[in-house]
Amino acid sequence: xxxxxxxxxxxxxxxxxxxxxxxxxxxxxxxxxxxxxxxxxxxxxxxxxxxxxxxxxxxxxxxxxxxxxxxxxxxxxxxxxxxxxxxxxxxxxxxxxxxxxxxxxxxxxxxxxxxxxxxxxxxxxxxxxxxxxxxxxxxxxxxxxxxxxxxxxxxxxxxxxxxxxxxxxxxxxxxxxxxxxxxxxxxxxxxxxxxxxxxxxxxxxxxxxxxxxxxxxxxxxxxxxxxxxxxxxxxxxxxxxxxxxxxxxxxxxxxxxxxxxxxxxxxxxxxxxxxxxxxxxxxxxxxxxxxxxxxxxxxxxxxxxxxxxxxxxxxxxxxxxxxxxxxxxxxxxxxxxxxxxxxxxxxxxxxxxxxxxxxxxxxxxxxxxxxxxxxxxxxxxxxxxxxxxxxxxxxxxxxxxxxxxxxxxxxxxxxxxxxxxxxxxxxxxxxxxxxx
Amino acid sequence: xxxxxxxxxxxxxxxxxxxxxxxxxxxxxxxxxxxxxxxxxxxxxxxxxxxxxxxxxxxxxxxxxxxxxxxxxxxxxxxxxxxxxxxxxxxxxxxxxxxxxxxxxxxxxxxxxxxxxxxxxxxxxxxxxxxxxxxxxxxxxxxxxxxxxxxxxxxxxxxxxxxxxxxxxxxxxxxxxxxxxxxxxxxxxxxxxxxxxxxxxxxxxxxxxxxxxxxxxxxxxxxxxxxxxxxxxxxxxxxxxxxxxxxxxxxxxxxxxxxxxxxxxxxxxxxxxxxxxxxxxxxxxxxxxxxxx
Numbered sequence: 001x002x003x004x005x006x007x008x009x010x011x012x013x014x015x016x017x018x019x020x021x022x023x024x025x026x027x028x029x030x031x032x033x034x035x036x037x038x039x040x041x042x043x044x045x046x047x048x049x050x051x052x053x054x055x056x057x058x059x060x061x062x063x064x065x066x067x068x069x070x071x072x073x074x075x076x077x078x079x080x081x082x083x084x085x086x087x088x089x090x091x092x093x094x095x096x097x098x099x100x101x102x103x104x105x106x107x108x109x110x111x112x113x114x115x116x117x118x119x120x121x122x123x124x125x126x127x128x129x130x131x132x133x134x135x136x137x138x139x140x141x142x143x144x145x146x147x148x149x150x151x152x153x154x155x156x157x158x159x160x161x162x163x164x165x166x167x168x169x170x171x172x173x174x175x176x177x178x179x180x181x182x183x184x185x186x187x188x189x190x191x192x193x194x195x196x197x198x199x200x201x202x203x204x205x206x207x208x209x210x211x212x213x214x215x216x217x218x219x220x221x222x223x224x225x226x227x228x229x230x231x232x233x234x235x236x237x238x239x240x241x242x243x244x245x246x247x248x249x250x251x252x253x254x255x256x257x258x259x260x261x262x263x264x265x266x267x268x269x270x271x272x273x274x275x276x277x278x279x280x281x282x283x284x285x286x287x288x289x290x291x292x293x294x295x296x297x298x299x300x301x302x303x304x305x306x307x308x309x310x311x312x313x314x315x316x317x318x319x320x321x322x323x324x325x326x327x328x329x330x331x332x333x334x335x336x337x338x339x340x341x342x343x344x345x346x347x348x349x350x351x352x353x354x355x356x357x358x359x360x361x362x363x364x365x366x367x368x369x370x371x372x373x374x375x376x377x378x379x380x381x382x383x384x385x386x387x388x389x390x391x392x393x394x395x396x397x398x399x400x401x402x403x404x405x406x407x408x409x410x411x412x413x414x415x416x417x418x419x420x421x422x423x424x425x426x427x428x429x430x431x432x433x434x435x436x
Numbered sequence: 437x438x439x440x441x442x443x444x445x446x447x448x449x450x451x452x453x454x455x456x457x458x459x460x461x462x463x464x465x466x467x468x469x470x471x472x473x474x475x476x477x478x479x480x481x482x483x484x485x486x487x488x489x490x491x492x493x494x495x496x497x498x499x500x501x502x503x504x505x506x507x508x509x510x511x512x513x514x515x516x517x518x519x520x521x522x523x524x525x526x527x528x529x530x531x532x533x534x535x536x537x538x539x540x541x542x543x544x545x546x547x548x549x550x551x552x553x554x555x556x557x558x559x560x561x562x563x564x565x566x567x568x569x570x571x572x573x574x575x576x577x578x579x580x581x582x583x584x585x586x587x588x589x590x591x592x593x594x595x596x597x598x599x600x601x602x603x604x605x606x607x608x609x610x611x612x613x614x615x616x617x618x619x620x621x622x623x624x625x626x627x628x629x630x631x632x633x634x635x636x637x638x639x640x641x642x643x644x645x646x647x648x649x650x651x652x653x654x655x656x657x658x659x660x661x662x663x664x665x666x667x668x669x670x671x672x673x674x675x676x677x678x679x680x681x682x683x684x685x686x687x688x689x690x691x692x693x694x695x696x697x698x699x700x701x702x703x704x705x706x707x708x709x710x711x712x713x714x715x716x717x718x719x720x721x722x723x724x725x726x727x728x729x
Contacts, residue, residue: 076483100482249586394695404677408587434478
């Protein structure tokens with residue numbers, strides 16, 4: 001038995017390597033390890049087995065920032081891969097690098113693989129599409145923030161776990177009840193800037209930055225110190241002061257607390273579903289991200305986080321042909337439906353979402369459809385297509401600092417957000433200067 | 437008569453010096469020159485264009501009150517790291533020096549932490565002090581102390597100082613121990629016979645005789661605190677809460693390697709280079725006078 005498996009493996013290795021000599025190689029640099037890395041490798045294997053002209057080779061280059069840096073360094077050395085995974089924050093950086101990238105719509109047109117831009121979900125592709133409707137990079141993994149509820153904690157505090165939590169007003173009442181019922185950690189969050197400012201703005205249809213959140217030009221200015229945002233951060237600050245909102249850190253540290261059953265409510269990416277499901281020893285459910293009743297045009301739609309695939313410039317036509325076939329393969333409904341169901345990331349095409357529904361996945365896993373609904377409820381506006389801001393990683397760092405000042409009670413919401421705007425605008429001007 | 441060994445001609449001495457000169461030129465002068473050159477431009481990350489801005493990057497940085505504030509943070513951090521790691525190492529070295537049995541085991545164990553990479557050390561300490569699930573913060577909670585370095589600035593600074601000093605204690609210990617063992621026993625015995633107690637002997641004989649080692653470590657540790665600690669900061673606090681642990685080198689790292697603002701990052705390296713250079717000159721000019729070789 002063992003020998004046969006070995007022989008089989010050997011034979012397939014030979015088959016694969018001889019295949020590699022004949023076929024054109026496509027390099028794909030990515031940032032995934034663990035379960036996500038395995039699923040990604042499966043996609044590559046499936047594509048390689050499906051045809052013999054091209055071989056996709058995936059290489060893990062570290063986390064999102066490290067992968068982007070590896071891609072940039074490789075481009076400077078003339079060794080860039082054909083496909084580079086870049087997180088959503090790096091979108092403006094990639095877009096501005098006109099000589100370093102080849103837009104996806106061009107690759108698809110030249111490569112001749114089937115490509116229908118309308119098949120992709122508006123709210124997902126919007127983040128990576130120009131104002132003229134040209135898709136620049138292919139959305140790969142996209143998620144959006146939702147509200148996770150620990151139902152047992154609600155019951156323990158004497159609250160009805162089915163209570164309406166669709167608005168922050170209701171959540172505020174729930175927090176009062178939880179605190180009064182002896183809950184130590186009523187609310188935690190992950191990725192505070194993404195959830196409580198970027199998505200808050202889109203969800204209420206108010207601008208995060210001018211020029212359609214930066215889509216319409218590099219001369220954009222931050223506007224996340226508007227009344228809706230200030231009111232929200234003020235409320236959160238008050239909850240922090242009252243011990244109803246517990247701050248755990250800038251990334252997704254709060255996830256450990258929620259999954260351990262220590263916290264009642266948790267605002268986190270829909271992609272956190274798999275982790276919560278695997279670890280939670282309590283009854284939980286997923287709700288839409290709350291909004292403020294009467295503020296802005298809420299609920300509009302939320303925006304995504306995650307990464308997209310950029311095609312790098314400087315390769316020959318044959319390689320781009322392979323890239324176009326691979327991207328087309330990744331967009332197919334079967335691949336997308338499987339990806340969506342296994343990871344909690346959004347499907348990138350409407351068809352994949354429908355297929356998932358038809359397969360009965362949403363009925364078997366209640367809550368997994370919430371993210372999709374939240375994204376597609378309304379057609380995205382200029383305020384809810386996404387964000388395209390240079391130096392955005394640094395701007396998020398500044399926002400983190402200012403929000404920490406609010407949670408610690410050192411600054412009020414208005415002062416903190418005004419200061420974040422001022423400091424962030426300086427970075428935007430620098431980015432504009434570097435990319436003029 | 438003074439005994440002197442000299443080389444005839446230039447060729448042989450140059451050949452012998454060459455390896456060191458080449459290494460210094462390739463790994464120090466060339467990158468430093470590049471940093472100075474790049475600090476005068478705002479380049480785009482992909483190297484497609486460079487915009488000449490003269491001293492614009494420096495103006496931008498020094499005009500930023502948050503950047504100026506991080507000078508103070510850096511001074512506090514470096515001082516704390518240096519004092520903590522050297523003080524603790526000296527204490528351990530004095531104890532280990534007095535051991536008769538089993539000193540080899542102690543020495544080996546004390547040297548181990550030096551092998552741990554800064555970023556890994558950061559993760560270890562972060563686990564222990566995690567606000568909710570950390571072992572140490574849990575015990576502190578039992579004692580009634582609510583540890584929360586994600587919002588408390590002093591606690592965050594304390595944590596990064598401890599995590600940065602931990603591995604350094606080993607390194608310093610090694611040098612202090614060697615220094616202590618190089619002090620002639622006869623001098624100490626003579627003092628003991630004269631009736632000097634341990635503390636008096638330490639203060640008047642051991643510490644002055646140890647001063648070359650102490651001075652060397654002072655320079656090396658300050659350089660360490662200034663340049664090599666960004667891994668610890670990155671894993672534990674990312675410079676927060678607010679800006680409490682944003683030291684200069686962390687900003688160089690995050691602006692350059694996380695945010696691709698290479699012009700600003702290069703200018704910051706140049707500023708850092710100037711500061712550490714000046715600091716080292718000051719140390720050699722004023723502190724070295726008090727060192728007895």
